[in-house]
Amino acid sequence: MKGIWVVVALTLEVALAAIPEETLDWWQTSVFYQVYPRSFKDSDGDGIGDLNGIADKLGHLKDAGIGAVWLSPIYKSPMVDFGYDIANFTDVDPIFGTLEDFNRLQNRAKELGIKLVLDFVPNHSSNESDWFVKSLQRIDPYTEYYVWVDPKYDAEGNRIPPNNWLSEFGGSAWEWRAERQQYYLHAFAVQQADLNYNSPYVVEEMKNVLRFWLDRGVDGFRIDAVPYLFEDPELRDEPLSGKPDALPSESQYLTHIYTQNLPKTYDMIQQWRQLVDEKKAEDGQTRVLMLETYAPIDKVMAYYGSEERPGGHFPFNFLLISDLNKDSNAYAFNETVHKWIDNMPEGRWANWVIGNHDQHRVASRYGPELVDGLNMLAQLLPGSGITYNGEEIGMVDAHISFSDTVDPAGRNAGPERYELFSRDPERTPFQWDDTFNSGFSTSNRTWLPVNSNYHQLNLAAQKEAPVSHYKVYQRLIELRKQPTVQRGSLQTYPASEKVFAFSRVLSGKIPIVVVINLGSETEHVNLDALADIPENLVVDVASIYSSRVAGASVSRSDITLDPKEALVLTSASQI
Structure with missing residues (x-):
């Protein structure tokens, strides 16, 4: 796919050339749907949600048009x-089930033609793992x-x-253990001990996991x-970030030049890519690597x-999260789209992320009125x-009190600052219907409270409604099957300070x-x-x-848009 991304600068627009006609792989045409189990x-x-629950609800994802499910970690854990x-x-x-339950889920996914992708967490393990217990006792290897x-x-x-490094969850990144008379590194919670990738045994151990x-x-x-895999061998102090709102105990207080994105990290990713490519050589089936890389x-x-x-098939593109907000104008959106497109190496494949389990929900960051517009961008x-999960119906963050907060990032921040760091609001249970606990669970107490708005905002209601976020989402996924979307050129255009537009065009196909x-x-x-x-x-x-409906006529040279209105236009009512 060499020579795909050809950029031509215009007044307020940039054109991206069409992809030559060829067969795209499954990971390029699919929508990846993150399930927080x-x-x-x-x-x-x-x-608590589980594997059998996911298997029972895969029909929803098939109906939505999802091609691949990515599961957040399901492995044995102290949680x-x-x-x-x-x-x-x-x-x-056991909270999620058994390997047999995993097999059932996998078989159900195959029946429905849905790929299954797992979360791989290589930076650290629990300090209750057998590996850590033996390491504490200095048992080789x-x-x-x-x-x-x-x-x-x-x-x-x-x-x-040994230095000033800070944990992402607050406080020192070092924990003393008297048994070894040494500190161990933890980039996250104290209970998440960083693995040492300078050890060939660790490298091979994690390859065996894959x-x-x-x-x-x-x-x-x-x-x-991904950025945390290697650290500065000289253990140098990290410089202050100068961020005025960061406390000395908080990770943002430092600039992480010695603990993130070190050169050896890129090599490790390339070794893992080689491993999955070797598997592909056996049967011709691509196994995708998607990388979490805030950098x-x-x-x-x-x-x-x-x-x-x-390296990875793609690093996640978080720019629609990190660089934009509800106050961003069309010029900022244009710049952000091209920040990815213009910097992407030749022949590589883009992706667009608008939310995940670590970020406040789209409807809460941008407002419910822009949910459909953001989904149009992403798809x-x-x-x-x-x-x-939940973005297809426009779920919003729930208010979680400090007493109900369970996220360690929030708990460690304390009652005065927990709302700045807690990820619980975006992790509340999926809202299936208006029955007890939104149809998520029959338990009197769920691991996080169900958002109280579930009586009005739920999947069942949106399936029945003539117009809904879910039905918009379904149509967007259907449009992704079109050659114009899969292979067409991109041209972006900030039509005014507040209106952002883009086109996808492919010769012989409807724009x-x-x-x-x-x-x-x-x-x-x-x-x-x-x-x-x-x-x-x-x-x-x-x-x-x-106020418009499908099939309504629009003039290219004179379009009136309601506040927050988003439209997908074409030259025919049906594509």
Whole structure:
């Protein structure tokens, strides 16, 4: 796919050339749907979602048009960080079920033609894992499985950590263990001990984890917390960030030049890519690697790797989360889209993420009126689409009191600052219907409270309604099957300060135009600057607060948009 991304600068637009006609792989045309297992569906009445619940609800994802499901961690864990503190990487936690339940889920997914992707959490393990217990006791080869460092001493002779590194969850990133008379590193919770990738035993151990699940037939991995895999061997102090709102105990207080995105990290990703490509060589089936990489754009793009040594199939594109908010104008949206497109290495594949289990929900960040517009961006811009469970119905953050807060990032911040850090509001149970607990669980108490708005906002109601976020979402996923969306050129255009538009065009196919009013006032715009678009357009799908319906006529040169209105336009009522 060399030579795909050809960029031509225009006045307020940039054109992206069409992809040559060829067969795209499944991961390029699919929508990846993130299931947060604890919150999806509880099948046994304990208030926590599980594998059998997911299997029972896969029909919903098939109806929505989803091609691949990514599961947040399901492995055996003390659940300090709700599965991201893994005690056994090759077994299922009893909370979620058994390996047999996993097989049932996998078989059901195959019946429905849905790929199954697992979360791979390589940076750390639980400090209750057998590996850590043996490392604590200096039992080889586990002795150096973790990042152990001798203490420093201050002028008074008091033992202190080896440097100023801070945990993402607050406080020092070092924890003292008297048994070894050393500190161990934890980039996250104290119970999440960082693995030492300078140990060849650890490297091979984690490759064996990948092999275990590949041999069980999984279709790929989302790799968690990629930037943290390696640290500065000299253990140098990190510089202050200068952020005025950050407390000295909070990770944002430092700039992480010695603990994130080190050169060896890229090499490790390339080794894992080689491993999954070797599996593909056996049967011709691609196993995808998706990378969680919050980092400056140049460091993110380096995770694609090179032609000789490819990295991940794609690092997640978080720019629609990190660089934009409800007050951003059309010029900011245009700049943000091209920040990814223009920096992406030649021949690579884009993706668009608008939410996940670590970020406040789209409806809460942008407002419910822009949910459909953001889904249009995520699904109709070039590349793979990513959806966090609940975004298809426009779920919003729930208010979670400090007493109900369970996220360690929130608990560690304390009652005065927990709302700045807690990820609980975006993790509340999926809202299936208006029955008890929104149909999520029969338990009197769920692991997080169900959002009280479930009586009005739920999937069942949106399936019955003539117009709903869910029905808009279904149509967007259907549109993704079109060659214009899969292979068409991209041209973006800020039609005014508040109206962002883009087109997808492919020779011989019907063009698709997306236009979004980001503002709170009526806007009158002209889209003549978009090339190869007919004058007379019709609405294919409209946001739910739009006064227009599918099939309504629109003039390219004179469009009036209601506040927050978003439209997908084409040259025919049916594509």
